[in-house]
Amino acid sequence: MIQASLVRTARDFRRACQEARQAGTLALVPTMGFLHAGHQSLIREGAKRAKTVAATVFVNPMQFGPAEDLSRYPSDLDGDLRKCAEAGASLVFAPEGPGEMYPAGYQTYIEPGALAGPLDGERRPGHFRGVCTVVAKLFALSRADCALFGEKDYQQLAVIRRMAADLDLGTEVIGRPIVREPDGLALSSRNSYLSAEERSKAVALWNALGAARAAFAAGERSGQQIVGAARAALDGLRIDYCDLRDPVELLPLEQRADPTSRLFLAAFVGKTRLIDNGALGEAG
Numbered sequence: 497m498i499q500a501s502l503v504r505t506a507r508d509f510r511r512a513c514q515e516a517r518q519a520g521t522l523a524l525v526p527t528m529g530f531l532h533a534g535h536q537s538l539i540r541e542g543a544k545r546a547k548t549v550a551a552t553v554f555v556n557p558m559q560f561g562p563a564e565d566l567s568r569y570p571s572d573l574d575g576d577l578r579k580c581a582e583a584g585a586s587l588v589f590a591p592e593g594p595g596e597m598y599p600a601g602y603q604t605y606i607e608p609g610a611l612a613g614p615l616d617g618e619r620r621p622g623h624f625r626g627v628c629t630v631v632a633k634l635f636a637l638s639r640a641d642c643a644l645f646g647e648k649d650y651q652q653l654a655v656i657r658r659m660a661a662d663l664d665l666g667t668e669v670i671g672r673p674i675v676r677e678p679d680g681l682a683l684s685s686r687n688s689y690l691s692a693e694e695r696s697k698a699v700a701l702w703n704a705l706g707a708a709r710a711a712f713a714a715g716e717r718s719g720q721q722i723v724g725a726a727r728a729a730l731d732g733l734r735i736d737y738c739d740l741r742d743p744v745e746l747l748p749l750e751q752r753a754d755p756t757s758r759l760f761l762a763a764f765v766g767k768t769r770l771i772d773n774g775a776l777g778e779a780g
């Protein structure tokens with residue numbers, strides 16, 4: 497197993513990435529740490545596409561709202577370094593603190609457009625502005641050939657892809673499928689907040705996707721009916737949103753549903769907010 501080398505400053509990260517690019521191609525996997533098999537699948541895919549994989553571990557305060565879980569976000573840098581190395585990342589950038597990314601006097605932000613409007617953009621004001629700002633900085637520091645993101649955060653992936661194209665950032669944005677537990681729950685660092693009882697309830701998100709897909713497979717094409725089936729399966733959870741949208745512009749579905757129409761879910765299991773999504777025509 498390779499050893500991942502850890503850098504703690506933006507300057508060292510820039511230099512290490514420059515060296516990696518001189519030796520070949522570079523893939524970037526941005527994370528907020530507390531890595532799981534989903535992150536590792538991104539690193540493994542990065543290792544197939546580039547000579548060097550750099551992972552970043554930074555809980556970005558700019559993307560958290562005042563009432564969100566910034567202060568209790570889980571962390572385990574030693575475990576992350578081990579998991580990065582195991583999956584094939586030879587470089588890890590874990591900034592020493594927020595000041596390394598946003599030094600005193602920082603005042604420049606990336607404001608995403610319409611894709612960041614609905615769903616999480618509406619429920620978490622400023623969230624995607626914070627995501628875009630940190631990801632643009634990581635792209636600028638690394639100048640990576642490609643960067644990999646999971647489809648669990650499908651809207652984030654769409655917003656970042658748009659940003660990279662609009663700003664000619666020169667890093668190819670690659671989306672990868674959701675990695676799930678055997679019972680269907682999408683892997684997330686936030687699953688670690690769940691008690692045993694909450695964990696068993698959390699599978700309702702997967703069941704809701706299944707209910708929507710079953711309705712579609714049975715011939716239902718009305719968005720309202722399909723969403724109704726998903727909502728019924730979320731019974732017992734506090735639903736934040738349950739929406740059927742087109743997969744490109746993320747606009748609400750006005751026509752009949754088709755196999756690419758995507759169900760977007762956010763629900764609270766106890767105090768923990770979980771998200772999931774999937775296309776109606778995907779196997780579930």
Ligand code: PAF
Nearest residue numbers: 526527528556627630649
């Ligand atoms: O998906 C995440 O973990 C974060 O939003 C990201 C992309 C690392 C930016 O902080």
